[in-house]
Amino acid sequence: MKKQVSLAREYTKGLWEQSPVFKQVLGMCPTLAVTVSAMNGIAMALATTFVLVFSSFIISLIRKLIPSQVRIASYIVIIATFVTIVDLVMRAQFPELSKALGPYIPLIVVNCVILGRAEAFAAKNSPLRSLLDALGMGTGFLIALASLGGIREIIGSRTLLGMQVLPDAFEPWLIMILPAGAFLTLGLMMGFLNSMVERRKRRDEAAVLAQHMRKPAVAIMEGQEG
């Protein structure tokens, strides 16, 4: 029997530690394709979160009824139901946003984050835990897409959420709202975040060593690098 993690952890792990975009590198298609502006990123992430939360919850509820041979097909049917709901609601209520996101809303069906959580988590855990896990993953997805979209919007079209934030003297970098800009921004963000994690890990290790060796942590860190 594996150790049960706290309910709060089930939510918070998706924010950063197992962030679907930065750590699991899942759901790259919408991440790269629709984040030309912060608004698009947020809308995409919210739509995905809706589908993720409901499908994870339902799958977890019926996890013991689904024969394992047809589980993937069953997941897809459940996911597709919620995607259809999102798609129709968005078309009716937010026609402009729906047009901007284009085919990427129906494509949520094949988003790896959703199928991944269904297979890796919801199929093995209680409905409450699955719900929290899905919410956490959704929030992590939202953080990633909103920041990526925000950065690309600021540099690529001088605005953030439609409001101008950079002066006219700044020539917008067209590349940032082209596909190449998505790859560049995501790559740089991942590299930067990973290097921060790496640095923190090294500092923690040095602190532990320092306790044992009664030396200042800084000296150990410098010794390690040398």
Place this chain on the structure above:
Amino acid sequence: MSSVTVTEAPTGSELLLSTSPHLHSRWTTKQVMWFVVLALVPCVISAVVYFGFYQLLVIATAVVFAVGTEALIQSLMKKPVTVVDGSAVITGLLLGLIVPPNFSLVFTALGAVFSIAIGKMVFGGLGYNIFNPALAGRAFLQAAFPVAITTWTIPHFAVDAVSKATPLAALKFDRVMTDITPLVVGNVGGSLGETSAVAVLLGGIFLLVTGVANWRIPAAMTVGVLIFGGALWMIDPAAPNPVFHIFAGGFLFAAMFMATDMVTSPVTGKGMWIYGFGISLILVLIRIYGGLPEGVMYSILFMNAFVPLINRYTAPRIFGEGQS
């Protein structure tokens, strides 16, 4: 370079142990890099002669920011700072010479930072980059500021200043052919260092004679353009003749200074021919059928990506090894 590895020369009493093949070069990395800088001097002079002294500022900006970025990144990553080897200077110089005249200094600086940071340091620095850093910077500028990078200036001593465009743009958009003579002399529109065939060849031949650039790559590219461009010209006489292809645009400059970059070109002789032919084929296709007037940048970047593959397939068979 086919049969030559460039290493730091051993200092005196050191004993070097290595496995065969024992290839060596007359030159060290540092010497090679400064030879290239020297070879680019005629192009810098032609840029100043045809487009004015402001261009020196553009080139200097590119060099300063390229070197500065490399030094900054190396010190941030706590690696030895190796800007004295001159490779960043070359990247800066090359980038400065392939932007249009009177290009914004801010954009030039951005391009230089991108060249070094993304084109080179991200991959691990000199020797590890897949793509030619200067061309990567130029491609970034092309995608980021498409208007600024296609705004051309009429050169001094222009024969007839009817069009501000480059000879290739004139051909593509207005169906106007430019004579070969101004292309050789260089009083035509174009990027700073590429307009004068004489200046480019002066530096290029110096590189070929010293062996810094391998002759096979420019040779393969020239032969390739003559074959592919010639074939298309035979089919459709309205297409430009292959000699025009060679002298127009950045072909010569790229053949001498860009494609011959040791890091991003194949190491075997056979590989260099494949690489050169590949570049010229894509170049001719882009120039004649593509949406852009000039395709030399993308054709080299494209073939850069194939270099590891070319190296693998043209690797010489080890003596005694079976047929693969």
